Amino acid sequence: MxxxxxxxxxxxxxxxxxxxxxxxxxxxxxxxxxxxxxxxxxxxxxxxxxxxxxxxxxxxxxxxxxxxxxxxxxxxxxxxxxxxxxxxxxxxxxxxxxxxxxxxxxxxxxxxxxxxxxxxxxxxxxxxxxxFIHPRDPHKRVDALASSRHVTVEIDGTVVADTHRPVLLFETGLPTRYYIPREDVRLDLFKPTDHSTGCPYKGTAAYWSWSGGAEVPPNVVWTYPRPLPAVGAIRDLLAFYNEAVDITVDGDRLDRPTTVFSAHTAAGRTLPRPPTPSAS
The missing domain is CATH 2.170.150.40 (Domain of unknown function (DUF427))
Incomplete structure (x- = not known):
């Protein structure tokens, strides 16, 4: 036995x-x-x-x-x-x-x-x-769950995303990320960049930067066009760094979390690949 x-x-x-x-x-x-x-x-x-x-x-x-x-x-x-x-x-x-x-x-x-x-x-x-990138830690989890929560995202007072059909991504050691369908994002307010990062749990991400006048770090929005099978629910959805924008969930505005990204968001620098299981 x-x-x-x-x-x-x-x-x-x-x-x-x-x-x-x-x-x-x-x-x-x-x-x-x-x-x-x-x-x-x-x-x-x-x-x-x-x-x-x-x-x-x-x-x-x-x-x-x-x-x-x-x-x-x-x-x-x-x-x-x-x-x-x-x-x-x-x-x-x-x-x-x-x-x-x-x-x-x-x-x-x-x-x-x-x-x-x-x-x-x-x-x-x-x-x-x-x-890719490094071995996946067997003691960490990444779960992508479809939700009906009402999620809005604001930048400098402008609502840039509003959805009732997000996918919530729960990843050990990181704040919850809210992945939003493109149709529910004001993508016309952003411009694509050539920045990319790799994650052993999710795949390779592409990025957009805010094109408005507020002080927002570059590459504040990302997507996984071809995510790994375990998180296939986030394919082509868009997520924002909680550290740099204002996110409201079911009427409650979330505090901006303090993470490895926080110093970069405060300084307006390109957000780094974190020394954690994933890139975003």
């Missing part, structure tokens, strides 16, 4: 790393070359980094593709001192892999994600589904 734990099987190292065994079949590729293939990888959280990485036993990694790094970085990845350059598919990727200093993880190798830092492995799969 199999007994499943009721609590997370989490371990902590003296260096401040948090890790636990994973259950997903994970493959990482560079171009057309499979660099790692593992049924039970380890998920590792570094101090002050809320998203995890995968680490793999050495014998599950194509070590003949790795070379000792010529220019290893310092002060990265929790004091790691051993870095590797990756040579795969005819391309050199510097400092693409490393080992953690923790004794618990000394037999494991971790890899950078190209879509997150611009180097490392560029294609990742969990089971048969391609994933």
């Amino acid at each position: 199999t007994t499943f734990p009721t609590a997370r099987n989490v371990r902590t190292t003296p260096e401040g790393l948090v890790w636990e065994p994973g259950e997903r079949w994970v493959r990482g590729r560079k171009g057309e070359v499979t660099v790692v293939d593992r049924r039970h990888p380890v998920l590792v959280w570094e101090p002050d980094v809320p998203v995890p990485l995968y680490a793999f036993p050495r014998d599950e990694v194509c070590q003949d593709l790795l070379r000792p790094a010529k220019n290893p970085p310092t002060g990265t990845h929790t004091g790691s001192r051993i870095f590797y350059d990756l040579v795969a598919d005819g391309e050199l990727s510097e400092n693409a892999a490393w080992t953690f200093p923790a004794d618990d993880l000394s037999g494991h190798i971790a890899f950078e994600w190209f879509s997150r830092v611009g180097r490392g492995l560029d294609r990742w799969y969990e089971e048969e589904e391609e994933i």
Whole structure:
């Protein structure tokens, strides 16, 4: 009889790393070359980094593709001192892999994600589904639920959206986002931008900026034209950063939340990709 734990099987190292065994079949590729293939990888959280990485036993990694790094970085990845350059598919990727200093993880190798830092492995799969940016945290949720709440959005006193058919997106660690049909948004008051972000839970977002005179940060509105299947209900709907606009739900005006975006909204800067599970 199999007994499943009721609590997370989490371990902590003296260096401040948090890790636990994973259950997903994970493959990482560079171009057309499979660099790692593992049924039970380890998920590792570094101090002050809320998203995890995968680490793999050495014998599950194509070590003949790795070379000792010529220019290893310092002060990265929790004091790691051993870095590797990756040579795969005819391309050199510097400092693409490393080992953690923790004794618990000394037999494991971790890899950078190209879509997150611009180097490392560029294609990742969990089971048969391609994933992006970073591993999805098994202890976080993203739920998109159709609703009949009355939601309005105002910018500088102008109502820019009014709907009774929003989709509410609940995501661990972020405020509720209200996705609104385009027909219920004054999209003529905004202009599309070339900004985009990627989210491992939702997909790739496109953005619009406010074209009025109020001090509103760029890229305050976004949409997912091709969301991942788990949140397909938000396809082509529009959402606003709660931190930068005034949202009223069923007659109650919401407080503007304080999040990683808040300093950027106050300064009128482009809203960043957050160090949380998702981009928006």
